Amino acid sequence: MSTTQTSAPTREDFTALLNETYGEDEAFEGSVVKGKVVAIEKDMAVIDVGLKTEGRVALKEFTNHGRDPAPGVGDEVEVYLERIENALGEAVISRDKARREESWVKLEQAFEKNEKVEGVIFNQVKGGFTVDLDGAVAFLPRSQVDIRPVRDVAPLMNVPQPFQILKMDRRRGNIVVSRRTVLEESRAEQRHEIVANLAEGQVIDGTVKNLTDYGAFVDLGGIDGLLHVTDIAWRRVNHPSEVLTIGQQVKVRIIKINHETHRISLGMKQLQDDPWSAIEARYQVGQKLKGRVTNIADYGAFVELEPGIEGLIHVSEMSWTKKNVHPGKIVSTSQEVEVQVLEVDAAKRRISLGLKQTLQNPWEAFAEKHPVGSEVEGEVKNKTEFGLFIGLDGDVDGMVHLSDLDWSRSGEQAIEDYKKGDKVRAKVLDVDVEKERIAIGIKQLASDPFAAKKAGDDGVEGELRKGSVVTCEVLEVKDGGIEVKIAGTDLAAFIKRSELARDRGDQRPERFSVGEKVDARITQFDRRARKIAVSIKALEVAEEKEAIAQYGSADSGASLGDILGAALKARDQKK
Numbered sequence: 001m002s003t004t005q006t007s008a009p010t011r012e013d014f015t016a017l018l019n020e021t022y023g024e025d026e027a028f029e030g031s032v033v034k035g036k037v038v039a040i041e042k043d044m045a046v047i048d049v050g051l052k053t054e055g056r057v058a059l060k061e062f063t064n065h066g067r068d069p070a071p072g073v074g075d076e077v078e079v080y081l082e083r084i085e086n087a088l089g090e091a092v093i094s095r096d097k098a099r100r101e102e103s104w105v106k107l108e109q110a111f112e113k114n115e116k117v118e119g120v121i122f123n124q125v126k127g128g129f130t131v132d133l134d135g136a137v138a139f140l141p142r143s144q145v146d147i148r149p150v151r152d153v154a155p156l157m158n159v160p161q162p163f164q165i166l167k168m169d170r171r172r173g174n175i176v177v178s179r180r181t182v183l184e185e186s187r188a189e190q191r192h193e194i195v196a197n198l199a200e201g202q203v204i205d206g207t208v209k210n211l212t213d214y215g216a217f218v219d220l221g222g223i224d225g226l227l228h229v230t231d232i233a234w235r236r237v238n239h240p241s242e243v244l245t246i247g248q249q250v251k252v253r254i255i256k257i258n259h260e261t262h263r264i265s266l267g268m269k270q271l272q273d274d275p276w277s278a279i280e281a282r283y284q285v286g287q288k289l290k291g292r293v294t295n296i297a298d299y300g301a302f303v304e305l306e307p308g309i310e311g312l313i314h315v316s317e318m319s320w321t322k323k324n325v326h327p328g329k330i331v332s333t334s335q336e337v338e339v340q341v342l343e344v345d346a347a348k349r350r351i352s353l354g355l356k357q358t359l360q361n362p363w364e365a366f367a368e369k370h371p372v373g374s375e376v377e378g379e380v381k382n383k384t385e386f387g388l389f390i391g392l393d394g395d396v397d398g399m400v401h402l403s404d405l406d407w408s409r410s411g412e413q414a415i416e417d418y419k420k421g422d423k424v425r426a427k428v429l430d431v432d433v434e435k436e437r438i439a440i441g442i443k444q445l446a447s448d449p450f451a452a453k454k455a456g457d458d459g460v461e462g463e464l465r466k467g468s469v470v471t472c473e474v475l476e477v478k479d480g481g482i483e484v485k486i487a488g489t490d491l492a493a494f495i496k497r498s499e500l501a502r503d504r505g506d507q508r509p510e511r512f513s514v515g516e517k518v519d520a521r522i523t524q525f526d527r528r529a530r531k532i533a534v535s536i537k538a539l540e541v542a543e544e545k546e547a548i549a550q551y552g553s554a555d556s557g558a559s560l561g562d563i564l565g566a567a568l569k570a571r572d573q574k575k
Contacts, residue, residue, distance in 0.1 A: 033049050033050070033078070033079060033081050033093075034049070034076060034077070034078055035047040035048055035049035035050070035055070035076070035077055035078075035079055035093070036048050036074065036075070036076050036077075037071050037072065037073050037074060037075045037076075037077060038054065038073065039073060040059075040072070040073060041056075043058060043059050043060070044056045044057065044058055044059065045057050045058075045059055045062070045070075045071055045077075047077060047079060047093060049079065049081060049093060055079070055081075055092060055093035056093075057079060057093055059071075062077070078102075079093040081093055099134060099135030100135040100136050101135075102134075102135065103133055103134045103135040103136040104136055104170055106134070107133060107136055107165065107168065107175065108168070108170070110165065111165045111168055114164075116162040116163065116164055116182060117133055117162070117163055117164075117165060117177070118133075118134070118160055118161070118162055118163070119131040119132055119133040119134070119138065119160070119161070119163050119177065120132045120158055120159065120160055120161075121140060121153070121156055121157050121158070121159070121161075122157065122158060124153070125139075127141060127142060128140050128141040128142045128144070128145075129142075129145070129153070131163060131177055133163070133175065133177070136175060137175070138163070138165075138168075138175035138176065138177045139174070139175065139176050139177070140163070140176075140177050140178070140179065141176070141178075143180070144166075144177070144178035144179060144180045144181070145179055145180065146179065146180055146183060147180055147183050147184060147187065156179075161179065162179075162182050163177040163178065163179055163182060164177060164178045164179075164181040164182050164185075165177055166178050166181075188262075190222050190223075191222070191223045191262045192262070194220070194221065194222050194223045195223065195257060195259060195262050195264070198220070198254055198257060198264070199254065199257075200254050200255065200256060200257055201253065201254060202253070202254045203251060203252070203253050203254075203271065204220055204251070204252060204253075204254065205249065205250070205251055205252075206218035206219055206220045206221075206225065206249075206250055206251075206252055206266070207219045207247065207248070207249055207250075208244050208245065208246055208247060208248045208249075208250060209224060209246065210246065211239075211240045211241055211244060211245075211246060212240070213229075213239065214228065214229055215227050215228040215229045215231075215232075215240055216229075216232070216240045216244050218250060218252060218266055220264070223262065223264065224264075225252070225254070225264035225265065225266040226263070226264070226265055226266060227240075227244075227250075227252060227266040227267065227268060228265065228266075228267075231255065231265075231266065231267035231268060231269055231270065232244070232268050232269060233268065233269050233307075233308070234269045234272065234274070234275050234276075234307065234308025234309075235294075235304060235307050235308045235309075235310070236294050236295060236302065236304065236310055238295070250268065251268075251271065252266040252267060252268055252271075253266065253267050253268075253270045253271055254266060255267045255270065269308075274308075275306065275307065275308035275309050276308075276309065276346065276349050279309070279344060279346050279351075280344050280346050283305070283341050283344050283351060284341060284344070285341055285342065285343060285344065286340065286341065287340065287341045288338060288339070288340050288341075288358060289305060289338070289339065289341070290336055290337065290338050290339075291303035291304055291305045291311070291336070291337060291339060291353075292304050292334060292335070292336055292337075293331050293332065293333055293334060293335045293336075293337060294310060294333070294334075295333070296327050296328045296331065296332075296333060297327070298315075298326065298327070299314065299315055299327075300312050300313050300314040300315045300317075300318070300327055301313045301318070301327045301330075301331050303337060303339055303353055305351070309351070310351070311339065311341070311350075311351035311352065311353040312350070312351070312352060312353060313327075313331075313337075313339060313353045313354065313355050314352065315327050317342065317352075317353070317354040317355060317356055317357070318330050318331070318355045318356060319355070319356050320356045320359065320361060320362050320363075320436075321362060321395045321396060330355070331355070337355060338355075338358045339353040339354060339355055339357075339358065340353065340354045340355075340357040340358055341353060341354075342354045342357070361433060362394035362395060362396045363394075363396060363431060363432075363433040363436050363438070364433050365394050366392065366393060366394050366396055366431060366438065367431040367433060369393065369394075370392075370393070370428050370431075371428065372428050372429065372430060372431065373427065373428060374427070374428050375425060375426070375427055375428075375445070376390075376392055376393070376398065376425070376426055376427075376428060376440060377423065377424070377425050377426075378390040378391045378392045378398065378423070378424065378426070379391045379421060379422070379423055379424075380418055380419065380420050380421060380422045380423075380424060381397060381420065382420065383415065383418065383419070383420060386401065386402060387399050387400050387401040387402050387404075387405075387411070387415070388400040388405075388415065388418060388424075390424060390426060390440060392438065392440075396436075396438060397438070398426065398428075398438040398439070398440040399437070399438065399439060399440065400424075400426060400440055400441060400442055401439070401441075402414070402415060404429070404439075404440070404441030404442060404443055404444065405441075405442050405443055406442070406443050407443045407446065407448055407449055407450075407490065407530075408449070408490060408491070408492060424442060425442070425445060426440040426441055426442045426444075426445070427440060427441050427442075427444040427445055428440055429441050429444065446490065449489045449490040449491045450464075450491070450527045450530055450532075464486075464489070464491075464522065464525055464532075465522065465525050466522055466523065466524060466525045467521065467522060468521070468522045468525075469519060469520070469521050469522075469539060470486050470487065470519070470520060470521075470522060470534060471486075471487040471517055471518070471519055472484035472485065472486055472487065472493070472495075472517070472518050472519070472520050472534060473485050473487060473515065473516070473517055474512050474513065474514050474515060474516045474517075474518065475492065475514065476514065477509050477510065477512055477513070477514060478509060479497075479509065480496060480497055480509070481494055481495050481496040481497045481499070481500065481509055482494070482495050482500070482509050482512050484518070484520070484534065486532075486534070487517075491532055493532050493533060493534045495520065495534055495535060495536060497509060498537070499523075499534075499535035499536060499537045499538065500512075500536050500537065501536060501537055501540065502537050502540040502541055502544075507537075518536060519536070519539055520534040520535055520536045520538070520539050521534065521535055521536075521538040521539035521542060522534055523535045523538050
């Protein structure tokens with residue numbers, strides 16, 4: 001008895017069985033197959049795809065969001081076979097997936113060739129929008145919708161329009177598209193065509209599209225040109241809004257065209273005559289005229305002399321006396337001022353003006369009113385290491401040098417007597433108009449004691465000199481001597497202890513009292529060095545010698561005391 005063994009079925013056996021069951025045509029799940037519409041039931045199309053069972057597809061999948069007509073009975077269509085048979089015994093098919101499969105093939109070809117594709121924006125999602133590319137769904141980022149930000153996207157929804165594929169990944173099912181790239185390309189082509197028809201120097205009409213701090217953008221019919229603020233008018237324009245408004249129709253001249261970047265520079269003032277032509281014939285150096293302040297800067301103020309012509313008053317030419325003041329504290333915008341033309345440079349289109357030149361030079365006015373030698377009064381404005389600055393008439397300052405403060409004391413000592421705000425009188429010593437300097441002196445209000453005679457005009461004979469006998473008043477008694485003032489002068493001297501008497505026992509400062517009058521002899525008098533020294537001892541020695549010479553003789557028999565007594569008596573009688 002024999003036994004028949006059956007081997008396990010192979011893959012080929014399953015294939016043969018499938019062909020036997022479903023016919024000779026190969027039909028596999030996950031592929032696009034052709035079928036025929038055999039019936040329309042409500043909103044579903046019943047489709048025979050050559051299998052033992054039929055499948056159903058919603059009619060709306062065929063209409064492509066209303067853009068295509070619905071199929072009818074007998075029409076041949078392509079569908080995607082997901083599963084041969086479901087629980088109901090029907091084939092699971094889809095028109096959308098079939099279209100998507102077809103679209104992916106076409107889109108990949110377009111992406112490789114960098115070609116545009118047509119699609120419809122049908123929904124808004126986070127960060128952008130979804131686009132139907134004939135069955136395939138792509139993402140449109142918000143930044144890629146338009147060249148400029150779009151506030152209302154409604155007019156763009158459900159409208160067929162071209163897109164550029166930026167990237168795609170079939171495995172992940174991701175497609176990113178851009179509408180902006182298409183617009184920029186189209187705009188570039190349009191700009192190129194427009195620019196090709198424009199020429200430098202051409203006068204053209206335009207519409208003001210936008211205003212900025214530096215100028216205005218003018219629409220020339222599809223392309224924008226820049227009208228710089230300096231080319232709007234010959235006069236100064238601080239902001240384009242002073243002359244232009246958005247939407248205004250203007251006539252402009254093309255100044256320059258950059259064919260590579262498609263940038264166009266425009267001008268309005270170039271349509272008018274240049275006011276700087278023949279400028280030197282209208283404005284001469286030294287001419288005085290009036291103008292209006294248009295702008296103030298740290299370095300000066302601009303003054304409009306006529307429309308399109310401005311001159312600069314440099315800060316150094318604004319005031320005779322206000323040297324370190326901001327121009328805004330001297331003039332104000334829109335103020336009318338009188339100026340003088342200092343320089344005209346037609347090549348550089350510059351006119352230098354002076355404001356202070358229209359006013360009298362305060363140093364000249366001071367010199368006329370206060371000649372050298374006259375007395376003035378003013379307030380101490382500042383103390384420096386080299387003297388005092390005194391405010392004088394005409395808002396000018398005079399300087400008292402340290403050496404002109406006092407005849408007898410050093411300048412360093414004398415300046416300590418003054419403080420800011422003190423009222424002082426002084427004598428004009430010199431006025432230098434060109435250097436704007438006035439020298440004045442306080443000590444010159446009194447006579448120079450070193451130049452005075454012994455007793456001025458009181459009838460006392462002789463000038464002060466070495467050897468002169470003078471009367472002194474004790475001012476102060478010190479351990480080392482006494483401070484005295486020479487009568488009839490402002491001179492003071494110090495008599496040292498050793499010079500108070502001939503005899504050592506009388507060389508005691510305490511034997512003198514303040515206010516006491518004493519006679520002394522000048523032992524040093526130097527006008528140049530302004531030094532004077534007096535000595536009581538020198539006077540006594542000199543008188544002794546004189547008495548001996550006058551009263552003493554070898555045969556007189558008089559003692560030295562008698563001789564000195566006679567000399568002193570004679571001196572007292574002279575007094």
